[in-house]
Amino acid sequence: MNRYKIEAPVRSFSGESVGVQFTRGTGYVDDSTKDGRAALEYFRRHHYGVALADEKTEEERVQEMVTGAPAQRGPIAPDEPFDPAKHSVDEVLAHLGEADLSEATRVLDAEAAATKPRVGITSKREDILAAKGGAGQ
Template identity: 60%
Template sequence: MTTKYRVEAPVRSFSGESVGVHFHKGTGYVDDSTKEGRAAIEYFRRHSYGLAADDGVTDEERVQELVTGVVAEREPPATAQPFDPSKHDAPEVLAYLDSLGSDDSVAEHERVIAAERDGKARKTILARGEQKQEDQA
């Protein structure tokens, strides 16, 4: 399942291209259907861009809802699937692990390493899991 993301640039007036994603007035869109798109998403996460699954609601619709107090009926957004290391090459998995913040990163890191161990069991990724465990000890 492909997820489309809305990306908010740190500079709200930015119009142009960053890592292959076109921005207009600080907002761009990218999906995770390609290797390039996934790499861009990881880049944006690492560099503090705002990143959220796009629910298809325009800014104008949101303003109208705020003004009128009437929320339009729409289908619920598709839930984002958890990161699956088996669907990515080793550098992408390592980039994802590096991009994890400090909030729930330990649990997510352990989940991804366990999925890798149960799946492809690539040495470079499993070594990263061992390194993380040593750092925590």
């Protein structure tokens, strides 16, 4: 059995995803069960950081192999703005919980403009914006 540390793309995410509990973007799962192995495959497919517990993530190992230099560790700084289309409803809601009014409005507008806007997000627009001190636009 191996235990894996999972790093969510949304570092502020706290909650459950694929049966794994996350706190501030970090969760742990082992490969001793079918559900654990399925969760690991899901996280790899969706670009979560996956590494044996207390080791480097796959992305850090690849960077070291390509550059020959150790990967820089530290907070994950996205290269581009948060795109709700690339995240689950839970991840988007977690991001919105941490976002300021401007960012929340931008993300909610992007979700509403999507080909298939998700009701689990769009139905909460007024409440989210009101909680941030904005009008329910």
